[in-house]
Amino acid sequence: MLEVKHLSISFPEKERENKVVLDSSFTIEKGEILAIIGESGSGKSMTALSIIGLLPKDARVSGEVLLENRNLLDLSESERRDIRGKKISMIFQEPMTSLNPVMKIGKQLEEPLLLHTNLSKEERRQIVYQKLEQAGLKDAEKICSYYPHQLSGGMRQRAMIAMALVCQPELMIADEPTTALDVIVQEQILKVLKKINQEEKTSILFISHNLKVVKDFCDRILVMQDGKIVEEGTPEQIFYAPKHSYTQKLLDSIPKRVKRPEIHLNTPKVLEIEHLNVFYPDEKQGLLKRKKHQVLYDISFDIREGEVVGLIGGSGCGKSTLSKAILGLLPWKEGEIKHYTDFPQMVFQDPYGSLNPAKKIGWILEEPLKIQKKFTKEERKQKVIMMLEKVGLEEKYRRRYPRELSGGQRQRVGIALSLILGSRFIIADEPVSALDVTVQAQILKLLLQLKEEFQLSYLFISHDMDVIAQMCDRVFQMKEGRLYPVESGGNYGKL
Amino acid sequence: MKFMIKKIITLVITLFFISIAAFLAFQIIPGDPVLSLLGMEATEGQIEAMREQLGLNEPLLIRYGNWVLGLLKGDFGLSYHYQIPVANLLKDKFPVTFALAGLTILFMFLSAFPLGLFYARFAEKKIGRVFQIINQTIMAIPSFFLGIIITLIFGLLLKWFTPGKYISYTESLTGFFGYLIAPAAAIAIPKTAMIVKFLQNSVLAQRQNDYVRTAFSKGNTENRVLYVHILKNACIPVVTILGMMIAEIMAGSIVVEQVFGLPGLGRLLVASIEARDYPVVQVIVIYIAATVVIVNGIVDILYRFLDPRIRVEA
Structure with missing residues (x-):
């Protein structure tokens, strides 16, 4: 149905050209789900944007994108507009920012019909309702009267899907449509897409960085690396007989559930929380007194030495609030938090924001030691070098600035920073969520390695069940401010 | 509705504090209104009589109370200088x-939005850059200077109006508004240029957002994306x-009134400060x-109209 031939995309940059896609060719059949897998910078998103014609204006494109024997790249802007939203539609990663915040859902959904058909208002409304229901949203009439912020993330993405369907396109491009969503919602969205694919025979081009997500979902997989398609095949071929070394590397990066010996009940505790309730002051303020509302309810759990306790939950469930409360950053709380180790340290999602951009890595790592005033200059230097080595960075990184490091290297620095004072309890808040899969695998390995070496305990916060399964001895799920234990070896899929 | 009531209550409280500040400030600042009224040669008795007559010998709280009650009743007191009710003066x-x-606000609205959108639409084209230079130049011209230039060109050279010959609205309404066109333009033009710049910035910032890409993916034209999707979002900071x-x-x-010889509030304010005519000031x-x-209250209400996200939080 759609054929891409020798597609190359580049961006002019000062002297030379920055090539992001190199001579890529592939086809999408009618009713097929094709997945393009690759890490950031692999050119997967650029490929998708070139098909729908939304590349940045300075992009240089060569090759052919054939739809119904017409080369889309040769069409005029107005001819391309006629195809956009009608024959080819697109859904994006972040359903919140991808919908217009000041326009009602109904109005946004009927827009493609308004642009491409002569249907009456009533007919448009009927189609919108029908598509919303197809995307799994009941009470379509009410949804249509809402603004995007009044819907949950999953509902927004369903609305996006309905919007992409109203003109019954031949092809729907889905650019990481589940990446920003909670695991549970992720699966629902994939189901909806699959259902639509079967009912409407709409072809889907699914862009993702996550091989595992697409395994049971797509008919064929393309693996892209550095702008090139390195492997193509059915999920079976890719998963069980990968030919390219990069595909193998991606497969190895998928977190695997590991069976770990149980922790003895008489192992000393590092943290004990009893009946913790946390409140936030209300945004809306009475004229004089400030009201508060509860965000965490009766939380009780402990963490023992050498243990990794996982905390899983959707966005806004209170995960980060709990970690802040443990660190003592929230004044509005009741209940008890007992620490049995030196004060815990944190590893953040993206350490870039927390590393002073004007200072070198060596200085940043030395700073906590300076504050302690216990070490001589030489001791500090030796400690920093030692710590860098432990997290797998050479000594020369002492003299680098944060911006000169890759995301993975920065996270290594973040880990080194949390350990440099000899803390033995670490709260890791989504430490690998911002990283590419292969880098993610390395960081997870490093965290486990350090745990053994220094007898560390982790409170490991993540929304990714696979990561949690690989890392944790015990898992709790957080839901609307309450904590529920997940049985060991239990099926996280049924959360 | 609850929001409106809350807004009005805060408004009243704010005005109350302002009235205290306005009243107290003139008790503290140096300079005696009685002396400036009677002149330096006034005798002790004359001064005392005048103080009594103006009610300046009453305790502070009573004077404040009387003043506020007067304000509420529309009785703004007596001008020290002219010895007539302030209300008549105003x-x-x-x-x-x-x-x-x-007239100024009308000019601003009629010109700023079309020009700002035009500028944003063609920001990257040659015409947009030319526009940017002109706009920046206009932004830098002070109103009074623009007033002088307008007087020179349209008053003295083209004789569209007679400079300095203010026509009162009691004489001729059309003449009155005709005369006001030039000063209104002098005030509006630099401000319009500023809003144009602001709107253009806001539109260009909005263009980076994901929802704009979504709008294009549906097959919208450049213009439709601008007017239907971006404009409302872009107006939020401009408001x-x-x-x-x-x-x-x-x-x-004050300055423009001076340049065009308009008997407006600004000039009265300056004259009253000089004469220490405190009731007027x-x-x-x-x-x-x-x-x-x-106006700020209205802006807050407008925000809620433009941005549904604010509506929910409150």
Whole structure:
């Protein structure tokens, strides 16, 4: 149905050209789900944007994108507009920012019909309702009267899907449509897409960085690396007989559930929380007194030495609030938090924001030691070098600035920073969520390695069940401010 | 609705504090209104009699109370200088200032939005860059200087109006507004240039957002994306600066009134400060403060109209 031939995309940059896609060719059949897998910078998103014609204006494109024997790249802007939203539609990663915040859902959904058909208002409304229901949203009439912020993330993405369907396109491009969503919602969205694919025979081009997500979902997989398609095949071929070394590397990066010996009940505790309730002051303020509302309810759990306790939950469930409360950053709380180790340290999602951009890595790592005033200059230097080595960075990184490091290297620095004072309890808040899969695998390995070496305990916060399964001895799920234990070896899929 | 009531209550409280400040400020600042009224040669007895007559010998709290009650009843007190009720004094000035402000705001609205959108639409083209240079130049011209230039070109050279020959609204309404066109333009033009710049910035910032890409993916044209999707979002920050400017315009432009010889509030304010005519100054201060507070209240309400996200939080 759609054929891409020798597609190359580049961006002019000062002297030379920055090539992001190199001579890529592939086809999408009618009713097929094709997945393009690759890490950031692999050119997967650029490929998708070139098909729908939304590349940045300075992009240089060569090759052919054939739809119904017409080369889309040769069409005029107005001819391309006629195809956009009608024959080819697109859904994006972040359903919140991808919908217009000041326009009602109904109005946004009927827009493609308004642009491409002569249907009456009533007919448009009927189609919108029908598509919303197809995307799994009941009470379509009410949804249509809402603004995007009044819907949950999953509902927004369903609305996006309905919007992409109203003109019954031949092809729907889905650019990481589940990446920003909670695991549970992720699966629902994939189901909806699959259902639509079967009912409407709409072809889907699914862009993702996550091989595992697409395994049971797509008919064929393309693996892209550095702008090139390195492997193509059915999920079976890719998963069980990968030919390219990069595909193998991606497969190895998928977190695997590991069976770990149980922790003895008489192992000393590092943290004990009893009946913790946390409140936030209300945004809306009475004229004089400030009201508060509860965000965490009766939380009780402990963490023992050498243990990794996982905390899983959707966005806004209170995960980060709990970690802040443990660190003592929230004044509005009741209940008890007992620490049995030196004060815990944190590893953040993206350490870039927390590393002073004007200072070198060596200085940043030395700073906590300076504050302690216990070490001589030489001791500090030796400690920093030692710590860098432990997290797998050479000594020369002492003299680098944060911006000169890759995301993975920065996270290594973040880990080194949390350990440099000899803390033995670490709260890791989504430490690998911002990283590419292969880098993610390395960081997870490093965290486990350090745990053994220094007898560390982790409170490991993540929304990714696979990561949690690989890392944790015990898992709790957080839901609307309450904590529920997940049985060991239990099926996280049924959360 | 609850929001409106809350808003009005805060408004009243704010005005109350402003009235205290306006009243106290003139008790503290040096300079005796009685002396400036009677001259330096006045005898002790004359001064005392005058103080009594003006009610200056009463305790502070009672004077404040009387003053506020008077304000509420529309009795603004007696001008020290002219010895006539302040209300009568203001009666002639307000229509001039209001008419000038109204005309200025009308100019601003009629020109700023089309020009700002035009600028944003063609920002990257050659015509956009030329526009940028012109706009930046206009932004830098002070109103009074623009007033002088307008007087020179349209008054003296083209003779569209007679400079300095102010026509009162009691004489001829058309003549009155005709005369106000030039000063209104002098105030509006630099402010319009600023709003144009602001709107253009806001539109270009909005263009980076994901929802714009979504809009294009549906097959929207460049213009439709701009008018249907971006405009409302882009107006949200512009409303703030627009509110500030409108409040400023409503307060009356002293300099432009001077240049065009308009008997507006601004000139009365300057004259009254010089004469230490405190009852007049106090009322004008209250008026200006109230204008700022009320316009800001309207801006808050407008925000809620433009941005549904704010509506829910409150």
